Amino acid sequence: MGSVAGIEPINRQLPPIESVQAVLFDVDGTLADSDPLHYVAFRDMLSEMGYNDGIPITEDFFSAFISGKHNSEIGVFLFPDWDQQRRDQWLDDKEALFRRLAAEHLEPVAGLLRLTEWVKKKGFRRAAVTNAPRSNAVQMIASVGLTDFFEHLVIGSECERAKPFPDPYLKALEHFGVSAENAFAFEDSPAGLGAAVAAGLPVVGITTGNPGPTLVAAGAAFLIKDYDDAALWSKLEKEAVTSSL
Structure with missing residues (x-):
């Protein structure tokens, strides 16, 4: 198959x-x-870097554009002007934060x-x-x-x-x-x-x-x-x- x-x-x-x-x-x-832990990780890291003028992303935004999608697709959506290496590093850092949150709360x-x-x-x-x-x-x-x-x-x-x-x-x-x-x-x-x-x-x-x-x-x-x-x-x-x- x-x-x-x-x-x-x-x-x-x-x-x-x-x-x-x-x-x-x-x-x-x-x-x-x-998903709530992924949302927190994305929200906090994006806010910290000043994404959307520092206004935290909403849960609706997360559900519509991030949840369930592959990181390569998310990276292009969030950071269309970045090169792939920079996107990959940011997403690796986000996943590391998620794993720390998951170890405590999942x-x-x-x-x-x-x-x-x-x-x-x-x-x-x-x-x-x-x-x-x-x-x-x-x-x-x-x-x-x-x-x-x-x-x-x-x-x-x-x-x-x-x-x-x-x-x-x-x-x-x-x-x-x-x-x-x-x-x-x-x-x-x-x-x-x-x-x-x-x-x-x-x-x-x-x-x-x-x-x-x-x-x-x-x-x-x-x-x-x-x-x-x-x-x-x-x-x-x-x-x-x-x-x-």
């Missing part, structure tokens, strides 16, 4: 559980509500360990698929206690194209030798959701950092607020739906 552009989105329903072979997870905002999304135990019990293959730098992703996964859970880690910058292109998800599926018809993903951002949908995957949207309608518009099969959400377990355990999807 290669890095193929233009794959048609499939039906937005999750596959029958008995046909599932793999479950794929985004990291930032999906395993832990990390917590798993509610119900995450309940879900991951269910996934392990079912024997599904499992990968983390993220645009985060590898050092960030490894730390976040460790911080939520899932170092031994994931069998594979796909980093967007290590693929031909990062999210919002489907390449990272296609690479995860190829690694396991699993078809998109026999897998599904969890995502929290429109860019990540678009990448998974373009790879042919049905996606559960988690509303940790982005509004539900935005995730539905990006292709979410349905929405959950966290991993204890009854809407999720009614699907996974094939129980009668008791909450509005």
Whole structure:
């Protein structure tokens, strides 16, 4: 399975559980509500350097132009007149600040360990698929206690194209030798959701950092607020739906 552009989105329903072979997870905002820490890091460093005349960026600005995007794209957007080396150094410094904040404040999304135990019990293959730098992703996964859970880690910058292109998800599926018809993903951002949908995957949207309608518009099969959400377990355990999807 290669890095193929233009794959048609499939039906937005999750596959029958008995046909599932793999479950794929985004990291930032999906395993832990990390966006607030990224926002603080960007806000403080941009203010310190006098960006936008020193007026701090808003959460709406962060959600619209930064959240879920790859650092190379963010760097060009924020600093169009800088050379790439200068952008890369600034973003490296920002990620170092984020890791310091994460070490103190990062917590798993509610119900995450309940879900991951269910996934392990079912024997599904499992990968983390993220645009985060590898050092960030490894730390976040460790911080939520899932170092031994994931069998594979796909980093967007290590693929031909990062999210919002489907390449990272296609690479995860190829690694396991699993078809998109026999897998599904969890995502929290429109860019990540678009990448998974373009790879042919049905996606559960988690509303940790982005509004539900935005995730539905990006292709979410349905929405959950966290991993204890009854809407999720009614699907996974094939129980009668008791909450509005």
